[in-house]
Amino acid sequence: MRIGIIGGGAIGLLCASYLSTHHDVTVLTRRKEQAEEIRAAGIERTMNGETFRSVVDAQTGLKGTFDLLIVTVKYHQLNDVLHELSTCPRQRILFLQNGMAHLLDLKNWVSPHELFIGVVEHGAMKVSDHAVVHTGIGLIKWGAFHHEGKSDLMDELTDGPDHFEMVYTTEWEKVLEEKLLVNVCINPLTALLHVENGQLLSNASYQHMMTCVFEEAVTILGLTDKERLWAHVVSICHQTAANQSSMLQDIVKGRKTERNAITGYLLKKAQMQGIHAPYLTFFDRSLEVLEKRQTKSFE
Known part of the structure; x- marks a missing residue:
């Protein structure tokens, strides 16, 4: 082809x-x-x-x-x-x-x-x-x-x-939802904390924040089988432990992130359903600030 x-x-x-x-x-x-x-x-x-x-x-x-x-x-x-x-x-x-x-x-x-x-x-x-x-x-x-x-x-x-x-x-839509769940649990946190993926699991405070975002996201997406989905997120985090997420790479290099496609999309769905999502809101606004600063301070 x-x-x-x-x-x-x-x-x-x-x-x-x-x-x-x-x-x-x-x-x-x-x-x-x-x-x-x-x-x-x-x-x-x-x-x-x-x-x-x-x-x-x-x-x-x-x-x-x-x-x-x-x-x-x-x-x-x-x-x-x-x-x-x-x-x-x-x-x-x-x-x-x-x-x-x-x-x-x-x-x-x-x-x-x-x-x-x-x-x-x-x-x-x-x-x-x-x-x-x-x-x-x-x-x-x-x-x-x-x-x-x-x-x-x-x-x-x-x-x-x-x-x-x-x-x-x-079932591509289901696949997209599960990928979005992984992305929202890993990308914003690693970008804001400036850590590799694996540190989200090795640090108890980071993992707590990740579980809070996970709970908000599965509620907004209407996903069931939370035990399997959480195990999937943890598995991806382990497999990519030494990686820098794409969102962290964007922040470090002063580029626009995929915030609107990830946290922004979930917040729009939350608003339509009348769901309160304080963690996602905080992450989304914090990323917006970093984008506007076009920071390279982590390099």
Whole structure:
């Protein structure tokens, strides 16, 4: 397949690196400098101290058509991408955003495209315009947004490279909710406290705050089976103990976070249901302050 990866961040580079082993991949970036660097040097992916180089194409802007477009930009960048995609010929598009706020945008988006939604369970950290570290192996679970999934696309993506399995599911909304629960328990706290994921479990005070957020989030989402879900959050925290969350990386580098897609989305749902969520409110407002300061004081 000819695949276009929209976004040259950590997830975009990771997807391009792995998918290029089976497909013709082009990374679509905002900056000419990054596109030129990827074309010249390829993408370097490091995992467990071993580095792999992938040869991929790169360009700025959306030019031409693809068998599949994969959108990996963060939520606050999504509206600009949707505007550009609105003028493109009909294509299959897979969205890989954190949180669930983008679902509301896609439901209101009038377009001819076939839309798919996915959840990324991998850990990744971008170290340069053409290099990414694969910090944790997981899955990409994806499904059709508002139509039947195409069997040929399912076959093409299922037959993928090692360490990068893509699994089709009809229960993608449930998968998104459980990923959102993990994100809201880990990302805001690590960003505010400036700690690696594992410290949320090793410090009793941090873990208490995490359980308080967990209780608010499961209530807002209407999730049951809390024992299993909490065990899942703890398991992810253990598996990624040495990782810096993407939200912490954004704060350290003075970038806008995915606050609106995670805490912001949950607070909107809470308001609609008349649910009081003091911990989420505090985390959301604290992150907003840090974003406005564009702080680099942790570096």
